[in-house]
Amino acid sequence: MYAVIQNGGKQYRVAPGDIIRVEKLEVEAGQTVDLNPVLMVSDDQGDARVGNPVLAGASVTATVKSHG
DSSP states (O other), X not given: OEEEEEETTEEEEXXXXXXXXXXXXXXXXXXXXXXXXXXXXEOTTSOEEEOSSSOTTOOEEEEOOOOO
C-alpha cells in the first residue's frame, strides 16, 4: 500500500514505515500530523484510486521524528 501526497510544492510517494523529509511543519517532534492533499492511493493488490486533482476524504497520518 502506498500513497502520493503533496507538501511544500513537491510530491512524495509514501508507504507505511517510510521516513521522509518535508517542508517545516508547525508540529512538535513526537506528535502526529495529517499530510494533505493526497493525490493517489494504491492498495496491496495494485488497485489505485487517483484524484482529480486530489482524493476527497483521504489523508496520510505521520509522526514527526525531528526538525532539521
